[in-house]
């Protein structure tokens with residue numbers, strides 16, 4: 593059984609529609625796929641309408657959160673929520689707030705770049721995004737490719753959009769303990785996404801992961817393309833010490849990233865444990 597528990601559609605910053613994503617999952621030989629768009633569940637109904645025979649789809653989302661780093665200071669962390677009730681009022685409100693934040697922030701980043709003479713038009717960029725879509729830096733990266741400023745999304749991040757860059761604008765993410773409580777209250781399961789992806793910016797320490805486990809975190813994403821072997825080893829030890837689920841996933845974003853579907857996978861035992869814990873939504877299957 594091949595299980596990939598972290599993927600994005602064009603409802604956030606991927607490039608496949610939910611239906612295309614499921615087709616590509618079948619083509620990649622997957623039996624289970626989780627749809628985890630950033631700060632939205634808008635792709636769930638489309639996934640439910642398109643689910644092919646033989647594929648099981650786990651409804652989920654990747655929540656933008658803020659945490660202490662454990663080194664003095666804060667950083668962004670991503671929390672994967674699975675099988676939660678998408679209509680829980682707290683989740684509807686918080687995801688809506690974050691999508692509004694995201695729009696404002698991408699618009700501000702585009703304006704900063706235009707003020708420096710780069711040929712990006714913030715108004716066109718924002719007008720082309722669906723009104724309630726979770727805008728992200730990959731959308732600005734696409735605009736920069738369109739304007740001939742860079743050739744790839746990765747180049748846009750390296751030159752302009754990375755979190756330490758002069759055009760980066762922070763958004764107000766959800767305090768991670770509040771997000772864990774919110775997902776649990778909606779019957780969901782919480783897995784910390786790519787906790788030690790050091791190339792993305794500041795990350796949390798082992799002590800913070802341990803503290804989040806005490807605060808109710810259910811699992812950690814161990815096998816992720818942005819983790820090298822030492823980080824995976826560390827996370828496995830932490831997961832064993834704190835009884836956390838261990839997942840493996842591709843973080844596929846279609847053409848916006850080099851990650852391939854099924855590049856990293858989750859064991860059937862871990863998947864069964866996760867399924868048994870989620871009570872707010874059902875796995876989607878034909």
Ligand code: AMP
Nearest residue numbers: 605727728729730745746749845848849
């Ligand atoms: P944002 O959600 O606006 O903070 O942007 C972060 C998103 O950008 C992540 O979820 C990734 O999908 C994407 N991203 C980050 N770094 C890169 C990169 N080097 N190449 C392509 N996509 C990236």
Ligand code: FE
Nearest residue numbers: 600605630845
């Ligand atoms: Fe993304």
Ligand code: FE
Nearest residue numbers: 654670785786
């Ligand atoms: Fe992420």
Ligand code: ZN
Nearest residue numbers: 598600654843
């Ligand atoms: Zn992701």
